[in-house]
Each structure stands twice: as structure tokens, then as C-alpha cells.
Amino acid sequence: MITSPLWLPATLIAGAMQAWRTAVQRRVSDSLSINAAGLVRYLYGIPFALILLSGYRWLFPAPLPGFGPLFLPFCIAGGLAQIIATNLLIMAFRHRNFVVGTAYSKTEAVQGAILSFLLMGERLHPLAWAGIGCGVMGVMILSTGGRRMGPGDFLRALAQPAALTGIASGFFFALTAIGIRRATQTVGGDDRILAALLVLVVTVLIQTAMQGAWLMLREPGEMRRVLDSWRVSGQVGLLSALGSACWFTGFATAPVALVRIVGQIEVAFTMAFGHFYLKEKMRRSEAAGLVLVVSGVALALTGSL
Template identity: 85%
Template sequence: MITSPIWLPATLIAGAVQAWRTAIQRRVSHSLSLNAAGLVRYLYGIPFTLMLLGGYRLFFPGALPGIGPGFLLFCVAGGLAQIIATNLLILAFRYRNFVVGTAYSKTEAVQGAVLSFLLLDERLSPLAWAGIGCGVMGVMLLSTGGKRMGAMDVLRALTQPAALTGIASGFFFALTAIGIRRATQAVDGGDRFLAALLVLAVTVLLQTLIQGAWLMLREPGEMRRVLRSWRVSGQVGLLSALGSACWFTGFATAPVALVRIVGQVEVAFTMAFGHFYLKERMRRSEVAGLFLVVSGVALALMGAL
């Protein structure tokens, strides 16, 4: 159920910001371990998240909304799923390039649609499902580089490490969205943006404690490197806070599957960052795949009207 039209601009902004953040985080991942590279988005995101929440409360004061049962549990579940998804995405980057790694993770749209139907009973129109199919075809074209492939070739491609980690990343990102949506639903009141910011603040704090504790116990030397990387990691934290605030707003105001389908526009921003920022070559097949992804988003939007 869509409760506010704010979900659409919030989702589009989230896609752009996340592509930018992921590009910078990939640079950080070259000098840090897998878990350390994942931690920077939460640790350095805390001050910016609290600034967003404090700034919003400054302009829109009032009593804090009540918190219903299950709030903390869903924050933990969503936060833990996001930690796993982020680590898998960083691992996918190490197997293949930036665009392809993100493309595999974008299968979360179809995975999110299925999971939200099973767990949240959220239903989509046939046109929205057509948009999902179109988007998945675009993602597959992006991930295979436009090569002509038979059934066995496709099967082999899907069993490669980059594909497995990317698809698994998409699965856990879909679980993240469901956990966050349930957490925002546990916040009373009609201010969905405030609910999203409250969930974000609690979730980021929990994620920092979980992954920070793991790093201190298993890789104490990496924690010092995380702290020394504050110049670049601070950028990751800022963009992560802004992007997550927009994603969480989308999840708080619209069905998970619809947000994730529209969120596939991140692929377009990812291609731009991969080409201009990371100097990765853009092929014709990637342009064609991008067209299919954008067409899928358009169909999903028409199906939501």
C-alpha cells in the first residue's frame, strides 16, 4: 500500500546516492579487509544520521512517536541482513568489475517481489511484474556483456563466483528491505519520514556495534586502518546516511517490491560512475541492458498508477 507520493523521488535520489557511495566504497575496499570495508559505511554514517534526525526534529518538533512490539527485533534483522549483503557485494566487486558486480545484486528486485509477497502479502499488478521481467533481462544482458550464450553457457555463468555472490547479495538486500519496512510499521504516527529516520538511527548504531565487535575480536589491526581512512571513509558515511534515509523513506511509504523495482535505476547511475569515475569501458550491450532496465522501471510505475 502506497501511503505517500514521497516514495518515488526518495527512491530515485537513493539510487543516485547509493551508486556514488558504492563507487567510493569500492576504492576503500582495496586498502581494507572485507569486514573493515563494510564497517566504514555504518561507523562513519552515525554522525550524519544523527544530524539528519536532529535537523528534522528541529524543523518539525513535537512528541516522539510510540514504538510498537517487534521494533528492535526488525531493526536487528534488517541491519544484520544489510551487513551480509554489503560484504557479499564488495566480494562480488573483487571477482568482476564495478558495473557487473552491481548488476548481479540488482536481481534483488525479483527476489524482493517474491519475498514481500510471501512475508508481507504485498501484491503487484501484471504490468509491474512485466517491468520486473524486463529489468531482469536488462540485468542479465549487463552481467553477460552482450555475449550470445546457450542454455549451458547461461547456467555456467550463473555458477561463477561473481554471479553467486551478487545474487546472494541481492537476496539479503531484499531481506533488509522487508526488515526495515516492518520496523517502520512498528513506529506509531503518520509521519513516515520521521519513522524512517528513527529506524535508520537505531539500525546504524546496531550495525556498528555488531560489525565493529566482530572486527575488534577477529581483525583488531583493521580497526586502526578504518580509523586512519577517515578522509575517504567519511565520504562513504555521509553518502550512506543520505542514501539510507531515502531508501528507508521509500520502504516506509510504498511496497518493498515497487521500491526495489524503481531502485534499479541505480544501475544507470552505476554505469555512469563506472565509466566516468572508475574509467571502466561502456559497451553497446551495456547501453542496451540499461534501456531494458529503464523500460522495466517505467512499466512498474505504470502498473502502480
């Protein structure tokens, strides 16, 4: 059940911020290792996450709410899943181009719908399921470049490294959403935005500690390169904090599957950034896939009314 209309604008803004952040992060990943490129979004996101929380509490002063006993475990689980998902997405970029790598990860919508039903009992309107199907078809067109493929060709395409890492990334992004939603549900009070921002701050601190420790132990030389890249990495941190704040607000106020379905609109923003920012060519097949993705979002929204 949707508890607040905030989820829709929050999700749309999150999609734009994530596409922008991923485009910038892709450029950072060209000069850093996979783990180092993943760390920048958390390390440089900390100050912006704290600013967002402090600013919100200044605008809407209130005592801090209480936390349930599972608050920290859910933050840890969601944070770890996001680290794995982000690393897999960066790996997908290195196999194929920016748009296609993101397209594979967008299978998280259908994976999230299934997982949220199995783990949390969240149900969707039939139109929302139709929207998922439409969006998945659009994603597949984007990921295959519009080529006509038989069943055997399609299965072979799914076995390619870009497909495997992208789909795995989508799976862990779906687990991230579930972990974050459950974390926000353990925060007391009625202010869901405050709950989302509290979860954001705690999660990004945990993620920085986890991936930072891994980098110091396994790739100590990369830490200096992370610090030296502060000009570009700071942009990643800002966009990551803004995007995550909106995603977390969406998860706190609406079913995970619905947020992720509408979040597929990120593909449209991704194509725009891939074309204008990264100078990647847009094919007719990508435009057709985009139409299907947008149609899927429209169906999901209709089903939620």
C-alpha cells in the same frame, strides 16, 4: 497500497546516492578487508544519521512516537541482513568489475517481489511484474557482457563466484528491505519520514556494534586502518546516511517490491560512475541492458498509477 507520493523521489535519490556511495566504497575496499570496508558505511554514517534526525525534528518539532514490541528485533534483522549483503557485494566487486558486480545484486528486485509477497502479502500490478521481467533481462545482459549464450553457458555463468555472491547479495538486500519496512510499521504516528529516520539511527548504531565487535575480535589490525581512512570513509558515511534515509522513507511509504523495482535505476547511475569516476569502459551491450532496465522501471511506474 502506496500511502504517500514521497516514495518515488526518495527512491530515485536513494539510487543516485547508493551508486555514488558504492563507487567510493569500492575504492576504500581496495585497501581494507571486506569486513573493514563494510564497517565504514555504518561507523562513519552515525553522525550524519543523527544530524538528519535532529535537523528533521528541528524543522518539524513533535514528541517522539511510540514503538511496538517488534521494533528492535526488526531493526536487528534488517541491519544484519544489510551487513551480509554489503560484504557479499564487496566480494562480487573483487571477482568482476564495478558495474557487473552491482548488476548481479540488482536481481534483488525480483527476489524482493517474491519475498514481500510470501512474507507480507504485498501484491503487484501485472505491469509491475512485466517491469521486473524487463529489468532482469537488462541485468542479465549487463552481467554477461552481451555474449550470446546457450542454456548450458548461462547456467555455467550463474555458477561463477561473481554471480553467486552478487545474487546472494541481492537476496539479503531484499531481506533488509523487508526488515526495515516492518520496523517502520511498528513506529507510531503518521509521520513516515520521522519513522524512517528513527529506524535509520537505531539500525546504524546496531550495525556498527555488530560489525565493529566482529572486526575487533577477528581482525583487530583493520580497525586502525578504518580510522586512518577517515577522509574517504567519511564520504562513504555521508552518502550512506543520505541514501539509507531515502531508501527507508521509500520502504515506509510504498511496497518493498515497487521501491526495489524503481530502485533499479541505480544501475544507470552505477554505469555513469563506473565510466566517469572509475574509468571503466562502457560496451554497447551495457547500453542495451541499461535501456531494458529503464524500460522496466517505466513499466513499474505505469503499473503503480
